[in-house]
Amino acid sequence: MSDSDRLAQSAAQGNVAAFAELVRLHQGKLRAFLRRMARGDAALADDLAQETFLKAFRKIGQFRSEGTFASWLTQIGYSRYLMHARKHKLEPLDEASEPSRETEGALHAKLDLEAALARIHPAKRAALTLCFAEGYSHEEAAKIMNIPLGTLKSHVLRGREEVRELLSA
């Protein structure tokens, strides 16, 4: 059992100091993930991260050490992001939607990775980020995103292909 899992167990018994330590330990990684999901909008990402921690505090009794605390927290964060995106119609979230390739200027510019990731479907962006940058296994990433393993693998393959195309444009 990791230190975070022990702290989470302590927090579940009402130890607020243990939860404060969890916030300090995990805030950087969660905020970075949400910033990428929010396509670089730091203020939005921080608001979502704060909501995530508050939700995690309310639900800490439900945390089971089947996965890691970090993956459980990321799962809540991703779900908060999806709720926000649906509510504010930030991005097309249906599976059938194509990646947006709208701005004429950007088509001619060489895109960096963040810009390319910002232009693909959010589920593919999340799948690539979780499996590559965050180092989760496909199974863990599928659990975090609450999607079947096959769908996750498809998101990874197609997402990588789309990013490759965008980077070589």
Added chain:
Amino acid sequence: MTDDLDLLLSRPLDAPHDAAFAARVLGELGRMQARDDRIWAASWAVAACFVLALLPMTNAGAMVALSASQLATSIPFAIGIALLSLSWIYMDAGAAVRIGR
């Protein structure tokens, strides 16, 4: 290209500095708990009012008045209250001397 892309994608995300983020979350957590406590206390108060409203309290006022009049004429009760008051005044004066009031 694919290998390069995989390397690029595998680059760890740049974690932003805390910059009082944790403090902000913990402050909000404290406010959330205080709010929850107030709601909890208010719920108990409302529940207690309902319970009291349902209890048979028709003679309660008379019982309180009778007890109060009996206590008011009781010499042992008066002496007890006097002793409590004197000891409280004595303790308060002692505390005032200790903290240099």
